[in-house]
Amino acid sequence: xxxxxxxxxxxxxxxxxxxxxxxxxxxxxxxxxxxxxxxxxxxxxxxxxxxxxxxxxxxxxxxxxxxxxxxxxxxxxxxxxxxxxxxxxxxxxxxxxxxxxxxxxxxxxxxxxxxxxxxxxxxxxxxxxxxxxxxxxxxxxxxxxxxxxxxxxxxxxxxxxxxxxxxxxxxxxxxxxxxxxxxxxxxxxxxxxxxxxxxxxxxxxxxxxxxxxxxxxxxxxxxxxxxxxxxxxxxxxxxxxxxxxxxxxxxxxxxxxxxxxxxxxxxxxxxxxxxxxxxxxxxxxxxxxxxx
Amino acid sequence: xxxxxxxxxxxxxxxxxxxxxxxxxxxxxxxxxxxxxxxxxxxxxxxxxxxxxxxxxxxxxxxxxxxxxxxxxxxxxxxxxxxxxxxxxxxxxxxxxxxxxxxxxxxxxxxxxxxxxxxxxxxxxxxxxxxxxxxxxxxxxxxxxxxxxxxxxxxxxxxxxxxxxxxxxxxxxxxxxxxxxxxxxxxxxxxxxxxxxxxxxxxxxxxxxxxxxxxxxxxxxxxxxxxxxxxxxxxxxxxxxxxxxxxxxxxxxxxxxxxxxxxxxxxxxxxxxxxxxxxxxxxxxxxxxx
Numbered sequence: 304x305x306x307x308x309x310x311x312x313x314x315x316x317x318x319x320x321x322x323x324x325x326x327x328x329x330x331x332x333x334x335x336x337x338x339x340x341x342x343x344x345x346x347x348x349x350x351x352x353x354x355x356x357x358x359x360x361x362x363x364x365x366x367x368x369x370x371x372x373x374x375x376x377x378x379x380x381x382x383x384x385x386x387x388x389x390x391x392x393x394x395x396x397x398x399x400x401x402x403x404x405x406x407x408x409x410x411x412x413x414x415x416x417x418x419x420x421x422x423x424x425x426x427x428x429x430x431x432x433x434x435x436x437x438x439x440x441x442x443x444x445x446x447x448x449x450x451x452x453x454x455x456x457x458x459x460x461x462x463x464x465x466x467x468x469x470x471x472x473x474x475x476x477x478x479x480x481x482x483x484x485x486x487x488x489x490x491x492x493x494x495x496x497x498x499x500x501x502x503x504x505x506x507x508x509x510x511x512x513x514x515x516x517x518x519x520x521x522x523x524x525x526x527x528x529x530x531x532x533x534x535x536x537x538x539x540x541x542x543x544x545x546x547x548x549x550x551x552x553x554x555x556x557x558x559x560x561x562x563x564x565x566x567x568x569x570x571x572x573x574x575x576x577x578x579x580x581x582x583x584x585x586x587x588x589x590x591x592x593x594x595x
Numbered sequence: 596x597x598x599x600x601x602x603x604x605x606x607x608x609x610x611x612x613x614x615x616x617x618x619x620x621x622x623x624x625x626x627x628x629x630x631x632x633x634x635x636x637x638x639x640x641x642x643x644x645x646x647x648x649x650x651x652x653x654x655x656x657x658x659x660x661x662x663x664x665x666x667x668x669x670x671x672x673x674x675x676x677x678x679x680x681x682x683x684x685x686x687x688x689x690x691x692x693x694x695x696x697x698x699x700x701x702x703x704x705x706x707x708x709x710x711x712x713x714x715x716x717x718x719x720x721x722x723x724x725x726x727x728x729x730x731x732x733x734x735x736x737x738x739x740x741x742x743x744x745x746x747x748x749x750x751x752x753x754x755x756x757x758x759x760x761x762x763x764x765x766x767x768x769x770x771x772x773x774x775x776x777x778x779x780x781x782x783x784x785x786x787x788x789x790x791x792x793x794x795x796x797x798x799x800x801x802x803x804x805x806x807x808x809x810x811x812x813x814x815x816x817x818x819x820x821x822x823x824x825x826x827x828x829x830x831x832x833x834x835x836x837x838x839x840x841x842x843x844x845x846x847x848x849x850x851x852x853x854x855x856x857x858x859x860x861x862x863x864x865x866x867x868x869x870x871x872x873x874x875x876x877x878x879x880x881x882x883x884x885x
Binding site for chain 2 (some may be wrong): 311312313314315316319341342344347363381383384399400402403404405406409410418442444445446447449450477478479480481482483484485499500501502503504506507510511513514517528531532535556558561564565567
């Protein structure tokens, strides 16, 4: 089983549209994993049934029992996150600021502080409208620990791929270079970086590739909307060549992406033959490279 | 403690659930456009992929390295009592019996292990996480913070950049905060002290879905928030319907225009090039100064 991860550095370059297109092409050969847990959108194109759902617990929150509190103020003084406030009479925890480190609970002389496990989101295993399996999740609004939820999604997707004897896990990652991205890259076999020819696109591509380099993963690149700025497209091609990143394809600026999203379809299903052919050819290249 | 100064600055965060909806385009154009009227501080808090700097022409006036504090182990003082491992809620400290290991990427700098260690064997030390740069051009101060590649935690750097931005502000400043995409902790850190949050979205099912997530997060924070609808004219009208049904104000729409994408791709601002874009900025300006 091989794991393919799609990332971009910059948001909105077309990761999810392309991941869904590859999910469509791979059909029964892949388990699909939506690792962009704090803005998961893959389900909007694959209509999963949310067949199995469970709560995801991660992290803690301090709770102060003001009946036992003796107002010694120690917790407020020790908290590095400005999470404990007092009005002089009672002490309260600011849930937004609390990191769940538990330092306050450990040092409270009268044990007035307890740490409560937090539900950080939901996790699902679904059957999609194209009969494949989608592992996905929803991070609770404003929750921490997105990296851990990504790790959970990946672990379950891998497990299912082994059990069901699938050839691939196709994982849609999140933008950026921080913990959820690092978590989605760990253990992957092949990464597709989706970029666009803009000053931001090439800047973010270079940063995310610097991250990918720290892992031992084969890297490839799709340039979306390549015709928006031919000069920068040429610069991207030069850059990826210089760092031996495989070029998969150039996709033109096209209304097919927005149209497909609006219809709840992948770009392989709404009749834009040129786009379909480009992505099919890219999928062939990916399979050849990965099975080599 | 909030000082009087902090109260008087107007802090506007530009956020969105979905990436690539136009946060940076809006933040940079708005900052430069408004700087003709007021002192503006633009802070790029998308520290993982900071892009605002590609659009702002200004002189660098300050730069430094940013650190977070982490425990470092002193073998001679350690009794291997194991308390450090017990108190760490993030599994960042590991007692191997003859060696104490600290995992920098897991440490949240809570100081518990360091301050509770009976032998003072884990003093806190600086650990590099990124950089901060400050640029100036007339009435515009621009702050860029950039996370080192491989660092996992964006939040401590965002917090430091915000603190710096507040330090350089005066009571008349308007602060514009360019947020990272998503709805998780980096976005919360960016928006939690903002006076107003502008959520930028696009009229597609992705835009709508991620807008709802962002709204959920803003409701949880108790923020005042409004919507700017970008790429208007593509997709469908579900975002407008949702906003109408949920009583969310759409303060401006920005028409879909390939020209905006082309100027953006070259690192150029559009407020002085496209009339309808500037009209949208005027509506946003009215909202900010309300």
